[in-house]
Amino acid sequence: MIKIAMTKGRIQNQSMTLLKKAGYDILPILSMGRALQVKTADDFEFIFGKANDVVTFLEHGIVDVGFVGKDTLEDNDFKDYYELADLKIGNCCFALAAPPAYRKKEFQARKRIASKYPKVTKKYFETQKEDVEIIKLEGSVELGPVVGLSDAIVDLVETGNTLAANGLEIIARISEVSTRLIVNKSSFKFKEKEILEMVRRLNDVK
Numbered sequence: 090m091i092k093i094a095m096t097k098g099r100i101q102n103q104s105m106t107l108l109k110k111a112g113y114d115i116l117p118i119l120s121m122g123r124a125l126q127v128k129t130a131d132d133f134e135f136i137f138g139k140a141n142d143v144v145t146f147l148e149h150g151i152v153d154v155g156f157v158g159k160d161t162l163e164d165n166d167f168k169d170y171y172e173l174a175d176l177k178i179g180n181c182c183f184a185l186a187a188p189p190a191y192r193k194k195e196f197q198a199r200k201r202i203a204s205k206y207p208k209v210t211k212k213y214f215e216t217q218k219e220d221v222e223i224i225k226l227e228g229s230v231e232l233g234p235v236v237g238l239s240d241a242i243v244d245l246v247e248t249g250n251t252l253a254a255n256g257l258e259i260i261a262r263i264s265e266v267s268t269r270l271i272v273n274k275s276s277f278k279f280k281e282k283e284i285l286e287m288v289r290r291l292n293d294v295k
């Protein structure tokens with residue numbers, strides 16, 4: 090039995106396509122309604138949670154495997170796992186974005202940057218040798234400059250539609266993001282063969 094924690098939302102939706110292509114049974118997942126835990130015919134047990142919680146479940150040994158975005162991994166302190174595959178889904182990038190005036194503006198005080206990803210933001214501005222104030226938001230981060238809470242944002246960008254719809258543009262691309270398959274180190278010791286078989290099948294169809 091492999092226990093898997095899956096990030097709800099986009100990653101779950103795109104992972105279902107990948108698992109199905111790899112020949113895995115996803116029917117119980119499609120018909121699970123509001124349940125959050127389900128077993129499938131492949132001797133997998135899935136749980137579905139928020140991105141950071143997927144890492145927490147894996148850290149505490151509740152699951153063997155996690156499907157989670159690189160964005161979440163980069164902003165999380167827990168690093169003691171194996172990253173065994175880039176699943177090439179959930180593709181987007183981290184970017185610094187702001188209203189067009191940001192480029193020309195002379196800042197008298199520290200810039201204020203809103204983000205759901207404070208660690209990624211801190212690291213980026215450290216590489217730029219800039220001291221900024223980071224304001225944590227939980228979502229709809231584009232609101233930061235729109236309502237005057239921040240001068241700019243660090244957030245995920247895929248199509249750029251959300252930026253455009255809120256009068257923002259990319260100032261700098263920071264790094265690429267996609268969904269990763271991560272494994273608990275002790276699980277890997279005991280279930281190496283089963284886990285590698287799963288990784289191989291997913292890599293074959295991605």
Ligand SMILES: Nc1ncnc2c1ncn2[C@@H]1O[C@H](COP(=O)(O)OP(=O)(O)OP(=O)(O)O)[C@@H](O)[C@H]1O
Binds near residue numbers: 098160180
């Ligand atoms: N626009 C996007 N394009 C591609 N992948 C994305 C995009 N936004 C988020 N992701 C990926 O999907 C993961 C989950 O994001 P999703 O938007 O589904 O949920 P969330 O924003 O964390 O939470 P919620 O939507 O419940 O507030 C992110 O951690 C990231 O890896």
Ligand SMILES: O=P(O)(O)OC[C@H]1O[C@H](OP(=O)(O)OP(=O)(O)O)[C@H](O)[C@@H]1O
Binds near residue numbers: 252
């Ligand atoms: O470039 P785009 O294709 O427009 O995608 C980018 C948007 O997608 C994500 O938001 P999400 O939809 O998850 O909502 P959230 O802001 O509540 O996290 C991300 O935080 C951006 O806002």
